[in-house]
Amino acid sequence: MDEQGDEEREFDLRWVGEAEHKEPSARARMLAARWRENPPGPVPFRPDPGPVGPRRSSWVSTAVVLGCVAAVILLLGYLQTRAPY
Template sequence: MTEQDDWEREFDHRWAESAEHKEPSARARMLAARWKESPPDPAPFRADADPVPRRASWASTAVVVGCVLAVMVLIGFVQFHSSY
């Protein structure tokens, strides 16, 4: 047999998916046993522990406008001095 035949025989996904009984993973079995003894508290899906406070949007706007103005002044200064 070739190496490719061994690979196909070892990783035959169609055969594995057609199995009548599928055993849960080790983690699923562990959690089921743990939760049987002490079930977890209900929690919303992906809830943030502490909401992050939003920064003032005017601060970032002021930084962007200031940078644009500084670049415009620098370009004007360079063009003014290069015309002499």
């Protein structure tokens, strides 16, 4: 850009930065309009946790993981013995 264009751009940025009133973003305008019609209810700082379902024993999870690992090892061993050389 030429020198005059840079000066005009700098003036515009300075003018915008010094503006007394700045227009809110589109999201802020959207939320303000939505909340004007239907204001949000109070939200606690830490809401109560929902109902907790039954927990499985850690042994059950461990057994499932080890069973899957053993099944993969056995499958790979079987496929290796069936592969032609």
